[in-house]
Amino acid sequence: MDGSAPQARVSPGPQARPVVRVPVVLRVNGTEHRIEVDTRTTLLDALRDSLKLTGTKKGCDQGQCGACTVHVDGKRVLSCLTLAASADGRAVRTIEGLEQNGTPHPLQESFVKHDGLQCGYCTSGQIMSAVALIEEGRAGSDDDIREFMSGNLCRCGAYPNIVAAIREVAGRGDDA
Amino acid sequence: MAHPDIGEGIDRVDARVKVSGRAAYPTDHDCPGLAHAVLVQSTVGAGRITAVDSSAAKAAPGVLAVITHENAPELHEARDRKATLPPPPLQSDRIVHHGQTVAVVVAETFEQATEGALLVRTEYAPATPVVDIDDPQAEHVHDPFGSDDGTGDVAAALAAAPVRIEQTYRTAVNTNHPMGPFATVASWDGDELTVHDCTQGPSRTRADLAATLKAPQDTIRVLAPYLGGGFGSGLRTWPHTVLAAVAARHVGRPVKLVLTRKQMFTSVGHRPDTVQRIGLGATRDGRITAIDHEARQTLSMCDVNTEMVSRVSLSGYASPHLSARDVQVRVNVPSPGSMRAPGDGQGNFALECALDELAHDLGMDPLELRLRNYAGEHPVTGQQWSSNDLRECYRVGAEKFGWSRRVPEPRSMRRGRTLVGYGMAGTSFFFYQPPCSARITIGRDGHAVVGSAGMDLGTGTYTVMAQLAAELLALPLRRVRMVMGDSSLPQAPSAGGSGLTGSMGSAIHAASRNLIRSFLDLVRDDSGSPLHGAGEGDVRVQDGRIVRKDGGGGESYEAVLTRHRREELTAEGSAEAPAEDRPVVPTGPYAAKFAEVHVDPDLGVIRVARLVTAAHCGRILNEKTARSQLIGGTVGGIGMALLEETVTEPRTGRIANGTLGDYLVAVNADIPDLDVHFVGGPDPTNPNGTKGCGELGIPGTPAAIANAVFHATGTRVRRLPLTIEDLL
Numbered sequence: 001m002d003g004s005a006p007q008a009r010v011s012p013g014p015q016a017r018p019v020v021r022v023p024v025v026l027r028v029n030g031t032e033h034r035i036e037v038d039t040r041t042t043l044l045d046a047l048r049d050s051l052k053l054t055g056t057k058k059g060c061d062q063g064q065c066g067a068c069t070v071h072v073d074g075k076r077v078l079s080c081l082t083l084a085a086s087a088d089g090r091a092v093r094t095i096e097g098l099e100q101n102g103t104p105h106p107l108q109e110s111f112v113k114h115d116g117l118q119c120g121y122c123t124s125g126q127i128m129s130a131v132a133l134i135e136e137g138r139a140g141s142d143d144d145i146r147e148f149m150s151g152n153l154c155r156c157g158a159y160p161n162i163v164a165a166i167r168e169v170a171g172r173g174d175d176a
Numbered sequence: 177m178a179h180p181d182i183g184e185g186i187d188r189v190d191a192r193v194k195v196s197g198r199a200a201y202p203t204d205h206d207c208p209g210l211a212h213a214v215l216v217q218s219t220v221g222a223g224r225i226t227a228v229d230s231s232a233a234k235a236a237p238g239v240l241a242v243i244t245h246e247n248a249p250e251l252h253e254a255r256d257r258k259a260t261l262p263p264p265p266l267q268s269d270r271i272v273h274h275g276q277t278v279a280v281v282v283a284e285t286f287e288q289a290t291e292g293a294l295l296v297r298t299e300y301a302p303a304t305p306v307v308d309i310d311d312p313q314a315e316h317v318h319d320p321f322g323s324d325d326g327t328g329d330v331a332a333a334l335a336a337a338p339v340r341i342e343q344t345y346r347t348a349v350n351t352n353h354p355m356g357p358f359a360t361v362a363s364w365d366g367d368e369l370t371v372h373d374c375t376q377g378p379s380r381t382r383a384d385l386a387a388t389l390k391a392p393q394d395t396i397r398v399l400a401p402y403l404g405g406g407f408g409s410g411l412r413t414w415p416h417t418v419l420a421a422v423a424a425r426h427v428g429r430p431v432k433l434v435l436t437r438k439q440m441f442t443s444v445g446h447r448p449d450t451v452q453r454i455g456l457g458a459t460r461d462g463r464i465t466a467i468d469h470e471a472r473q474t475l476s477m478c479d480v481n482t483e484m485v486s487r488v489s490l491s492g493y494a495s496p497h498l499s500a501r502d503v504q505v506r507v508n509v510p511s512p513g514s515m516r517a518p519g520d521g522q523g524n525f526a527l528e529c530a531l532d533e534l535a536h537d538l539g540m541d542p543l544e545l546r547l548r549n550y551a552g553e554h555p556v557t558g559q560q561w562s563s564n565d566l567r568e569c570y571r572v573g574a575e576k577f578g579w580s581r582r583v584p585e586p587r588s589m590r591r592g593r594t595l596v597g598y599g600m601a602g603t604s605f606f607f608y609q610p611p612c613s614a615r616i617t618i619g620r621d622g623h624a625v626v627g628s629a630g631m632d633l634g635t636g637t638y639t640v641m642a643q644l645a646a647e648l649l650a651l652p653l654r655r656v657r658m659v660m661g662d663s664s665l666p667q668a669p670s671a672g673g674s675g676l677t678g679s680m681g682s683a684i685h686a687a688s689r690n691l692i693r694s695f696l697d698l699v700r701d702d703s704g705s706p707l708h709g710a711g712e713g714d715v716r717v718q719d720g721r722i723v724r725k726d727g728g729g730g731e732s733y734e735a736v737l738t739r740h741r742r743e744e745l746t747a748e749g750s751a752e753a754p755a756e757d758r759p760v761v762p763t764g765p766y767a768a769k770f771a772e773v774h775v776d777p778d779l780g781v782i783r784v785a786r787l788v789t790a791a792h793c794g795r796i797l798n799e800k801t802a803r804s805q806l807i808g809g810t811v812g813g814i815g816m817a818l819l820e821e822t823v824t825e826p827r828t829g830r831i832a833n834g835t836l837g838d839y840l841v842a843v844n845a846d847i848p849d850l851d852v853h854f855v856g857g858p859d860p861t862n863p864n865g866t867k868g869c870g871e872l873g874i875p876g877t878p879a880a881i882a883n884a885v886f887h888a889t890g891t892r893v894r895r896l897p898l899t900i901e902d903l904l
Contacts, residue, residue, distance in 0.1 A: 016235060017291070104196065119405040120402065
């Protein structure tokens, strides 16, 4: 349709392809899960639909909003652009894995304190990005935080509060 | 009035469940036997469907059903509900916009439904779509809301005015894009339907579904305890919600339907574009003598949408001659809907930019011009304001911003090579407080449960309503639990129009009074109670107890319940909409916005360096969440000013930038520190003194930025969004 005027047309169209399922081992938040997935299934959908870990959110399914951010082998990835099969054997950390023995992660506490969320839908991705940001040493200034958090959209507009929450945990609470 | 749980510093009561990932949004809902539905949408902008071939889709693995206009059940168009209910889907072969839903595919898994949707082949007899607001072929609907109004003789006053501004302003289509794609999980149990839905109004969605499906309301339950944002998208009951219910009945299983991000452009509304003509007349000393505001906006082909754009000019400034008129232009675009500050967002941009132009022509400070034309009473009706601290907003905002440092001449302020501009705008937002009910139960454990069908889309309603109930019953906040977002609870309006705090707060106020009365009824003849025989006026609440004002003692709720062997006591309360035709007219919130922009003189890149808001929102129940509302709205306003534009291809009606990578919303790096100050006192209209603050961040922000860009560059841009191209 793009670029051409609309025309009535008949096209036979493609036929359905067979479903191919593969076994994968997902090590999520320290627990090993052996599951079988459709090869088309993303890590995001496997976490949400197969493992019932719905804390990770689908915002766009196109790698453009950051809501689905998780850590794979310690690095942040967009789970909507990662096939579940490609995460076979890898260590996945999600928002559900941040608490330690019932104690929330300091960033979870600071997001509460600074009201770094409103609807809360992007929050898991924001926090997972922020955890990595601090671990990567990229939260040195407010401008750095703003820049490196710009892959995580927040439509409620909590950005200034998100910056304040990260600033505090990054150890620069003095100018909070 | 002082209560330890009112005011600043109270964390959002639902924050912990949200930062842990445990908050269950509609799309997170799971149930046994769940099937998945995916929509197929039209690839032409107008015309008719001539054939649908769903054989390949039906033959695909896992596909359970394909529903098209050829096999969809009859759905009922409820004419009296059209404002919230677009025409029902799949009822004919007619295509009125690109991206209109033409089929729904149901399968065992999401992947199988997605593939099935790709296999549905649709043939069209396309027509040429009309998509442009300026298209001479487009049908015009005049005075669509019956809201056109005015006073005096605007034409004569404009003709006679010593100074005149006559300009046209344009605003683009914006799309709401809550981060949570809209989703519905529908399940039937016999004739009973349960729907987890992305809605801002469970009571309304239930009524709309009942009308569409011709089912009694009490057979339908709609749940939305959490919502991944809405910004107005959840104020209508969209076709996908209806189709999830239809699909679930069709396959005899629960069905989950989640819109794709691309479908979020075409399926849950948008802020319509506008063309606005403003005429301002004034004396040379800056007294406005006439405001003429005509606003055109687009509307889809078979729908209604309430979006009063020009009305901002009826109440904003004192002027003896006023006229405000709205026109809707029917085009082949998806159904519009409310988007944060509907109408006011676009109307304020035109009015406040025109005022800036007038100030420039007069050689007058824009702030002084606004103060000189402050409306001390309603300019059309002469009614007194219930409260209006707009002048205090101007004073505090200007002081915090440092407005006095502004050098009036455009292009006169620089920081290094960068052009610096200061701009400001005022905002008088509409008043809205529809009827609402609430229920409070206090148990023998001394805890209160407060229930209302209204929902919290991220604004903080759970939090401020819990605080309010705690205050009204003199309970600690930790002993109050809110239950919301469920149509089986007492009826509530949708979370919209910045009205829910006023509505639900008034209902909780009434319910708490009724509950205290019920306690007094219980001990009326109880000589063991220090409260016996006391009337409502004889008591107050304090520290979890009802006490006599005359010092004759009191007792706790749990003491009364225990002695009377009652597990709990419940009361409901309702509040009606305040009358607006009295000598005193209820007023919405006010704000003054002051923006500093930096413009690269070579590249035209515009950055908002800082933005100060001073707002009169009545009594602030929670400064933390209220401030977040203002900040969040301002972020949306910055997007509206500089980034957001939904582009429709003129020949096809297709949305050309239908991804979040192409439709630009503000990211963290676009947003500077935003300064918010609350001024002014409580509003007497509402028993709790509140005004709404959910939308106030939007209007005024684009105008303040556009006016700052003019001050920085000397270039007047009368179209949103302002882009680099406008300055080159």
